[in-house]
Amino acid sequence: MPTTQRATNRGPAAAGANRRALLDAARRLFAEHGYEVPLSAVAREAGVGQGSLYRHFPGRLDLALAIFEDNYAELERLAADPHAPGAFSQLWRRIIDQTLESRAFVEMVVEARRQLPDVKVVNRLPEILEDPLRVAQAAGLIPRELSVHDLILAHRMIYGVIVTETDPALARSSALRALAMVNPALSWSDDERDTA
């Protein structure tokens, strides 16, 4: 039961970089081929050995959760200063954009929930949205009747629109149209230059 002769080994130095590469690869491949891509493909795409993938992320779910984590972290940065001008609007757009970027998200959420006994996959959006929403409502930018929970429900609805979109190129405009149906204040005209 002997083993092998390897080629390159960039040593433990690559540890951090590998983790990042794996996350990026996973994000890319999940988006492109769905949540069920072979993990071996993720390792290959990341330019990393199978073993390293497993060291960093013992299971597919850990990869998914780490991506969630990243996304949440970005949103939390955006939500950190609720009084900045356009804080809510930027935050909300970013949430929708993240969803557009990862069509596989639904599958991930579904699977994550199927597999994790209970909490674990906490929805952190409520806390993230709370302050920015209040400020935006005080400024009259968002109708008072919209609660944080309404927004989260709206977000889930957008998931549905995105994931059922035949042509990826249309996903964004469909999502905006859907948002407008829910409440015009939650949508925006996407005139090519990402204007609000």
Next chain:
Amino acid sequence: MPTTQRATNRGPAAAGANRRALLDAARRLFAEHGYEVPLSAVAREAGVGQGSLYRHFPGRLDLALAIFEDNYAELERLAADPHAPGAFSQLWRRIIDQTLESRAFVEMVVEARRQLPDVKVVNRLPEILEDPLRVAQAAGLIPRELSVHDLILAHRMIYGVIVTETDPALARSSALRALAMVNPALSWSDDERDTA
């Protein structure tokens, strides 16, 4: 996990019955375990040999499409008489209920779309909804500003809500809440006895 245990080799006789059994089994297992259940499990659940499964449905997708077909057929029956009282309302509810019954639908649609070059998975809802909607609008039951495409978009939104619901028991009420957000005329109070 077998639910429907058929007896033994019933010979060529059971030809038609097998098809039904397979569809039922697939519907059940897709709902319970997701679109990716082993096809062998479907055959087993149907009490049918592996080979028969393949004769009737050469691939997973064919199974999914046949289920779509069934659903559409049911809806078309409902839409056949647009002037029957409550025609639109019943049709619309059934659409939502079908969606609730098959949480795996999203995955199926997604996968079906990913794999089929183009058409093939035609969305037949537009024709189905057209007449009943017009009649309902004429009767003042549904606002004029809602187009067939709006309804289809709403349907896709409901997909999202259902599939992201943590607790299956809450799926229905979340869906209704979401519909109400889109347009109150599309929702209904679900007072336990499925009343409209």
Next chain:
Amino acid sequence: MPTTQRATNRGPAAAGANRRALLDAARRLFAEHGYEVPLSAVAREAGVGQGSLYRHFPGRLDLALAIFEDNYAELERLAADPHAPGAFSQLWRRIIDQTLESRAFVEMVVEARRQLPDVKVVNRLPEILEDPLRVAQAAGLIPRELSVHDLILAHRMIYGVIVTETDPALARSSALRALAMVNPALSWSDDERDTA
């Protein structure tokens, strides 16, 4: 996720033959390379697909238990007629010979016991030996003071001798020497022609 093109498929007819081929291959490879041989090697040696191996024997242990079973079955045949002349002596020799044939037996037993919660790997030797031993004692061939349990202990001792033998060619004579040490009535002179 399509699959493959196979070469030969002798159909379900081969079912029984495959099982036998797998058992034979396992017996051979366990003996030659120890209990930890790759199961894939067993399948290859048996000229059978990986999947068939798993259908017949879901785990390594099932293979081991089936081999035990075979051995026991042979011994039970031998023990069936305790009054046949030389019944005990033949039975006892066969037990020792089986042990010589499968040096990997110790590992198997050890592993089987490590993995199976409790009983399951029943030692069937007591019942097998009981009647033949009594008859042999009545005939004055075996000393009265040897109980069935003593024989089983002796058998375990022989295991130890066989498995620790450096040169396989010496295993048999070492075992006989060991038996003679325990009790001369349990050994025999092995003058090339398997005489008792």
Next chain:
Amino acid sequence: MPTTQRATNRGPAAAGANRRALLDAARRLFAEHGYEVPLSAVAREAGVGQGSLYRHFPGRLDLALAIFEDNYAELERLAADPHAPGAFSQLWRRIIDQTLESRAFVEMVVEARRQLPDVKVVNRLPEILEDPLRVAQAAGLIPRELSVHDLILAHRMIYGVIVTETDPALARSSALRALAMVNPALSWSDDERDTA
């Protein structure tokens, strides 16, 4: 499952200590989980880096041989003064006890022999036993007809008994019973306090 948690990188200082820690860990894990425990587990249990394990012991076998070595060294200390009262008896008991302590010994021996062309795994028991045995025989404590080789054969028999024992708690008494069968002079009554 870590038992011995060492602190952190203690630098080149701990050179010698590491070797000891590795041996202890290996002895423990071999006994607990069998000879095939992952070497990484040994390193972890020893609180030592993977690399250090390899520096000290290039392969699994080296670890096993070092353990043998330790055992032999202890026995040689005991055999150093054959005329001390009870020298043989203590030596013999210790041999049996060592065997009881490492049930994995059989596997190790078997594997060691399988892998090493020839000598290398020298059996040092003959020299160790020689003088103490002669003295004990002269004193009438051990029958003259027992040769050193008989003792070694008896030892191998005890291996078999120990390794096939289902319940580890019974291993010792089974071994003693077996020894008594071989020759009462080789056994002893183990009345709880390890008395001879």
Next chain:
DNA sequence: GATGAATGAGCCTTCATTCAT
């Protein structure tokens, strides 16, 4: 036609071994 065993590609995972730090 139905049946169910057979097949084997491919994925997940483990672990011996190397090597930058």
Next chain:
DNA sequence: AATGAATGAAGGCTCATTCAT
């Protein structure tokens, strides 16, 4: 000299698909 991450071969297992009966 120690550390621990990286590497990749290899083995276990699953499952889509075929095919003799």
